[in-house]
Amino acid sequence: MxxxxxxxxxxxxxxxxxxxxxxxxxxxxxxxxxxxxxxxxxxxxxxxxxxxxxxxxxxxxxxxxxxxxxxxxxxxxxxxxxxxxxxxxxxxxxxxxxxxxxxxxxxxxxxxxxxxxxxxxxxxxxxxxxxxxxxxxxRQIRTVGRAEERISEDPLRIMRGIRFTSELCFTLGNQERAAFLEKSALLKNISVERVNQEMVRLLAGRGVQEAIGILFETKCIHALPLLENAELHSGLSGVRFSILQSVEERWAAFLIGLGIKNTHEFAKAWKWSRETERKVTRLIELQNVRRLADWTPESVYFAGEDDAKAADRLLAASGVVNEAYLSLLEQQVIELWRSCPIHSRSELAATGNHFLHWSGLKPGPWLAKVISQLEKDIVNGNVENDLEVIESWFKRWQITQKKQS
CATH class of the missing domain: 3.30.460.10 (Beta Polymerase, domain 2)
Structure with missing residues (x-):
């Protein structure tokens, strides 16, 4: 050999x-x-x-x-x-x-x-x-020797074993399943950072739904931070994680499936980085918006092309959108993004200094308000992204604001 x-x-x-x-x-x-x-x-x-x-x-x-x-x-x-x-x-x-x-x-x-x-x-x-x-x-996971002994040495082996069932699409041995149930509370002794690493890989595995089922069957899920009362229902068991492409998308689907609303509290308990928390929170918010309406140039612009696509994948993973239409939806997002006259605020022809010069006013909340409105009007095609055109638009905006006040 x-x-x-x-x-x-x-x-x-x-x-x-x-x-x-x-x-x-x-x-x-x-x-x-x-x-x-x-x-x-x-x-x-x-x-x-x-x-x-x-x-x-x-x-x-x-x-x-x-x-x-x-x-x-x-x-x-x-x-x-x-x-x-x-x-x-x-x-x-x-x-x-x-x-x-x-x-x-x-x-x-x-x-x-x-x-x-x-x-x-x-x-x-x-x-x-x-x-x-x-x-x-x-295609089965078994411990070396008695499962109870291996787990008592390092309870993270529970999460590793279940993670392997997800990554390898293996089953869990009967003795191991019984030992995981008996020793599940020991997971509370493990640092959340180590548990988080295993969960990230578990959620990315091809056998993730079977692995989630084992987490609930062995009650290991209830030993994890803020999941003491978690229940397995169709919201989570029906998620098609294979559609999702990033760690943040999978975490978002997991939280949505469990009905967890307070992402900040969960992120704090699981010691996520601020960036992970920000991305997961944003994806959950975007998919909520997307549930209510189709994408428009404005909504795609403020979502960003990649996050808009991710929000559609979340809806497809949860069954709200038919997966067969996902490629079509992605193409629509691409076309809407390309149609936007600008793709970030930095591309505006006018800056805050221009508005200060034109108005003769001091900086204040009005400045953020006018830039935000200009951004929307340009994205929606109501105003050309040209400095002279924007100056004329600003004068009209000032008149409108005076009338409203």
């Missing part, structure tokens, strides 16, 4: 030539067997960190206390970790004690799921101690 990880071959060769064992382990082997894109290639070895550092020219001590050294080779980092065992997880994440061990078997025993406890030697032979290949063939 050929060794498929050509980029890591030299690293294994260097370790083996100096008398150490070395294997590619974990997700890279799993993804190779699944014919999925391979991103990170991790190496497990009998060499200790000091040995690894001495054997390679460029290394970074990313986690020496846990036996991990990043080897820079061919412009890429490869994490090389000493065979190890772990005991005690008082903080539900980091082991209290890490011991370097002598064999690959001992190292593989500490891993979370059978599909991640696979290794490949330099000849291409796969080492599979826990029937990970059979689980891949049966």
């Amino acid at each position: 050929n060794f498929p990880f050509k980029q890591a071959a030299c690293i294994l060769d260097q370790l083996i030539s100096h008398g150490f064992e070395a294997y590619v382990v974990g997700g890279a082997v799993r993804d190779y067997l699944l014919d999925r894109p391979i991103h990170d290639i991790d190496v497990a070895t009998s060499a200790h960190p000091a040995d690894v550092v001495s054997l390679f020219k460029r290394t970074i001590p990313v986690g020496v206390q846990h036996g991990t050294v990043a080897v820079l080779f061919g412009g890429k980092p490869f994490e090389v970790t000493t065979f190890r065992s772990e005991t005690g997880y008082d903080d539900f994440r980091h082991p209290n004690k890490v011991d370097f061990v002598l064999t690959l078997d001992q190292d593989l025993m500490r891993r979370d799921f059978t599909i991640n406890a696979l290794a490949m030697d330099r000849t291409g032979k796969i080492i599979d101690l826990f029937e990970g290949r059979a689980d891949i063939a049966h």
